[in-house]
Every structure is written in structure tokens, then in C-alpha cells.
Amino acid sequence: MHILGIETSCDETAAAVVRNGGEVRANVISSQITTHAAYGGVVPELAAREHLKAMPIVAAAALRESGLGMAGLSAIAVTNHPGLVPALLVGVSFAKGLARRLNLPLIGINHTLAHVYGAFLDQTARLEQPATYPILALAVSGGHTLLLLITAEGRARVLGSTIDDAAGEAFDKGAKILSLGYPGGPVIDRLAKTGDPKAVAFPRGLLPRSGHPVDPENRLNFSFSGLKTALLYHVKGRTLEGQELADVVASYQAAIVDTLVAKTVLAVRDSGARTAVLCGGVACNSALREAARLAAARAGFDLVVAPPKYCTDNAAMIAGMAWHALRRGQVSGPDLHVAARLPADLGRVPFAPGAG
């Protein structure tokens, strides 16, 4: 069964065709980064307009690349939450129209859970094994910093999240303070490689320091707002250059990475998870990938790091996860809604083996 997936939750217009949940036949992404770079971030209406222009082109390209005609599709899947509402509406409206026209089932997909699924796209058999569960996922992007626990029965809950800024936002705002441009992640990753991560002692939000235990309710939560302020006051309006810039960037990145990894290890220990997953756009960061691998080896848990092409927003993860929903009869109606926020109740995770 081939499913066409559509993804427009943020600044990427993406379409993909995936067979039986894991065989990616086409994965097309129209990156809008060059359009947004001028504004230092994502402008929602602008994003919606760009999505509207790109959507039919990207979908047609995915179908062409897959070698299938529309007649070869079994269902249409689309991200309907969470994300930017005007942007989500473009993808959902397009998917609804196509499903109606082709008389195919429509499947609304949770973007965050799809990111977890995307980490397994090259090895979906692992998701069929009960021994892989519970899965503890760190889903980390421009809009989210979440620790999610998924059981073999398909229950999912949020164990922790940011109480202020998302980790990706910390990268973007840090880059803004240092005049490095947008998006901040790739440039910080690159510059940090030549800097000393111990040069500046930036704060690790909500991590215990000697004599300063963390409030129990924030044990698995994140805070990056204080880090941004610390960078601001370290820089004090100066324009940093050369080695000093590289050292500050490396130290800033280290504070984000240390916090993400320490909380993930803590969450694995607390929850008894058998597998940890690193996913979302920030999971592209090379220092984070390396630090997570070291921590997993030291603490002795399995770690699945999403391949970079499935870290950033894509529709292959949407079409892949939708196959499991379709198998279990979890199909959406024509009244499929969009929502900006992740709901408190994440519902049943369709790819878990016991999701029944």
C-alpha cells in the first residue's frame, strides 16, 4: 500500500510517497529557508503563502519521483497538529481536496509523534518488537523541547518540556545575538567545532549544581531563557570575532547539549525506557548526536538517532506513520481540524505493537 504524506506545519512544504510504512519511494522538500532568512525567523502568513505556491508542485514531484500515478495511492496522510495554524491549514485543505477527489481515506497525523517514527524509518522492524519499548524520545526543534514516553501498548505521555524557550529557539536567538544569521543551528554547529566548549561557563538551566537541587516538578523540564540572557550579558553588545567568537559559540552550544543529554539520561533512568530516541530538527546538531551516543554507551541503553534527512521536517515520516494508523482503522473524517498545540492526551500511538 502506498500512502502520500503531506507536511506543512512550519517552514517546509513537503510531500512523500511511502510503501507499507517504511519503503520511501519519494521524499520531496521545498526548503523556504532563503525566503525566511531576511526576517530572522518564520513569518506565519508568509509561510502560508509560500506553502500555497509550493504545495501542488511538491506533491506532483513526489508522485512523479515515486513512479506512481494518483491511481496507485491507497490513502492521503497529513500533519494536522501541532504547528503554525495558517501553515497547517494549507496542507490539510490540500489533503482533504485530494482525498475527496480520489475517494481515498484521509489520515491526520501528529507531527511530534511522526518525528519519533522518522527516527526508525530505515529500520521499522524495530518498532514491531515489544523489547524496543518503552521508548523515551527527546523531540527537539525550533518550537518544541519534549521528553515523550511511548509504551508497547501505544500509550504516550509527555514527561517533560521546556518551561520557556525551545532548544531550537535558543540556537536561533543565540545566533541573532552574535549576528550569525538564520537559522542558527547549522552555523553554530560549524563554528563550535573550532572553539573551546569550556571557555565560558554558561548556565545549565534546571540542572542541579552543588548546593542547588532542582525543584522536583522541574526534574525533567528544560529552561533556556536564562542561557540566552547570559549570552547577551557576556557579549554586551560587542561584535565577537575569530577565536573568541568560536569559543563563545562552542560554550553556548555545550550548555544546550549538556542540558538536553543530562535530562534525557535522567528520563531514561526514571522511566525504565529500553530505547532512547533523538529526533527533531535540533537532532541534526553534531555535538548533540555525539554527546547522546557517549551518554548512552556510558549508561547502557540503546539509542536511535534520527538520520539527518528525517530530523528536519519531512513528509516521509508522516506517510510512514500513517500506514500503521490505516492498518488499525484510525482514519480521519472530512472535518479533520488543525491545532497549534500538542494536546495533553496524545491518544493511541498507532505504530506500537500492542496498539490494537
Next chain:
Amino acid sequence: MSPSSSHSDITTASAAETEAFARGLAARLPDGCVVTLNGDLGAGKTVFARGLARGLGITEPVTSPTFTIVQEYPRPGGGWFYHLDLYRIRGADDALAFGLEEFLFQPHTLTVIEWPERLGDLLETELPAGARHVPVQITALDDTRRTIRLPADLAGM
């Protein structure tokens, strides 16, 4: 209320004090008003917004709306707390295209707007009779101390 009306300057010594001041201020704000928060990156605008939310009895995490532009929080007992961040909005046209007016001057609602300078004079144009716009300016004195400038009648002194 004209911009030249008298204002007060409050100095806070820490983020916790800034949040506590905003928590107290929430009770003094008229229903349906819009609070605009001016201040640089890192001035503590989100901390201030969180304080207002706590003052309204909202206990859930108040997180940065930079990515989503708006975060909506139901208030215990009805009504809404809207937290907007226009950092990524270019101007009034974009704000209106986003549907900003739906979040302004609504009954049983407190609206807080970060980076309001993106709106130009849109707020004054949309201001209904009897409604109030409360401008708040946060200025960093050093890495922890802040001066909060707001209309004198709301300073609670």
C-alpha cells in the same frame, strides 16, 4: 489615556521579583485590556507575561510564543489569557493577515503583546471606546535588575 499621562518606574532586583510584580499587577488591570511589553531580547518580557498569567490563576507553563506567534491559556472561571510575540511579524499588514484583531480587547480576556513596535499605530486604531491599552517598558539595568515603566495609576504604589 494619552501617552503623556504620568507614569511610574519600578525597579526589581531579580527575575523572580519582576514576575511577582506582574502577578500583583494582574489584579489591577481592567477587563479586556491589552498590555504591550517593550524591551530588548533578554529584558524579561516572557517572565513578566508569566507573572501576569500566574496573577490570573493560570498554573500551566507559560512558554515563549516566538514560534507559534500566539499562545492561548484558558483562565480558571472563564475567559482567556492571550500571549502574543510579534518578533517574527514584519508589520501591521502581516499582523492583520494573521488575524491579530481577534486577540485584541476581548471581554474576559487579558492580552499581552511582546514586540508591539511591529504594529505601528494599529493598536490605537483598533482601540474600542472604553477599552485600555497599557504600555509597559522593561529596561535592563544589569544582568538581574530591571526598571519597569508603566502608567502611574497601575503601579500599585
